[in-house]
Amino acid sequence: MSRPRISTFEQVMFFDTDCGGVVHNIAYLRFIETNRTHLAELLGMGLTEMAATHIFPVVVRTEVDYRKPARLADKLQVDGWLERIERLRFWVAFTITRPTDGTEILRCRQMLAVIRMPEGKPLRLPADWAGKYGQLQPIAPAGRGMR
Amino acid sequence: MSRPRISTFEQVMFFDTDCGGVVHNIAYLRFIETNRTHLAELLGMGLTEMAATHIFPVVVRTEVDYRKPARLADKLQVDGWLERIERLRFWVAFTITRPTDGTEILRCRQMLAVIRMPEGKPLRLPADWAGKYGQLQPIAPAGRGMR
């Protein structure tokens, strides 16, 4: 059973930073959204399909641990993967790292549900997910346990 | 003939600044959007009406002159007014000032059209505007000519 996983890359722009000299919390969320969008595409829920079907994965819960600050011009790697699935919900997890010095910037976990808009009706996860992803267990990022 | 005009107020938050130590260009646009939303309400196009009718004023052109930087914790005043109307388009103008020291931070003019979504079809301006606003001429902000 292979775990859906994707890496995306960002370079810190001025608009990502604040006057504390570091990347602003809100910018990290944008980086994670971009990665999650591509991860959802891997899972069969691409933006084009969503725009057509109005079936979207929606974030129900977010947990973020901010570990080290990133700075202007940093090149960051965002890794996102499917952590585990339940009947109506699934968990994805992310790390943001700065590959040039190996610093872990942030960890994030999100719980998602699949809904049909605009009613907001929650749907069961796609039927083939149980077979493909039912045995997945959460994994720890390299080197440390995820809380 | 009275000119529709409205003032809104903002305090600069961390997320409005960048690592240059000043307010980021993109944040000023948010301040102007908020003012314009309230100005549109004065003109009879409130958010609730728009959500119901899908008739929106859309920005066709923006001109911004950045004059002095604002900084963290600054309390800013945004003044917005209807500058003039044409048959299918109208111009609004804005200044952002820091009242504590009288500094003018920014000037902005926007040209808008009224469209029906999702077709994006441009509509004639409301019938009563010609009588109410047809004679309005552009005004200069206090003390200096607008380019």
Next chain:
Amino acid sequence: MSRPRISTFEQVMFFDTDCGGVVHNIAYLRFIETNRTHLAELLGMGLTEMAATHIFPVVVRTEVDYRKPARLADKLQVDGWLERIERLRFWVAFTITRPTDGTEILRCRQMLAVIRMPEGKPLRLPADWAGKYGQLQPIAPAGRGMR
């Protein structure tokens, strides 16, 4: 012992929504940041003081539960309060509600540390906090337990 607590108010603008028709996750974070900024001021860490001393509260962990979507033009109330303090860290909590129909939109908890920038050195919490806030226990938002 009185618990520092503050309410702030937001109206949902176009730039807060996305094409799913609801408020975007990132916008809620901005609303919470604004509330937390005023809460920090209540705790003696105002923006002006921070700009002068370079001593900032920084968010170390964020947990958000998205409960119901807010929509364009909604008037939202953000309530933020100090939940409890430790030696080097403190927890704040927030709810966002739509008072017109009593809907709870979101709950959020954040753990913060106090650091001196640009070194990022963590500082002990102010000496008088133990006496003023040492006995505070987390409270549940009205009606339901916080997970």
Next chain:
Amino acid sequence: MSRPRISTFEQVMFFDTDCGGVVHNIAYLRFIETNRTHLAELLGMGLTEMAATHIFPVVVRTEVDYRKPARLADKLQVDGWLERIERLRFWVAFTITRPTDGTEILRCRQMLAVIRMPEGKPLRLPADWAGKYGQLQPIAPAGRGMR
């Protein structure tokens, strides 16, 4: 004399759109900032140099013409180029297009000055620019005159 010019690419994410179903004005500004950052690097003012020297190009004036809306999942191309230089200021111009159907989404021109932060002191443009770029004339995007 070769004109500095760069293309960058964006895919429209949920957070770039609003509940009108189209990309929000503020998102386009982010796309342009990213392109301009890379264009500045071509001109010898990279983010890393700026972070070290505190010499930044700052935007003094922005003009944007919004032509057609972009939508969720659109893949957009941003083209940016140096338009012309003066003694203390220079103009850059941008188009955003959707290559899949050749639609021009937006045109933008920005006037910039070079300043040293935090004083905000304007500096003369680099000495070698007159020789390299002094003869550049504004160019029209393909097919239509720039207003």
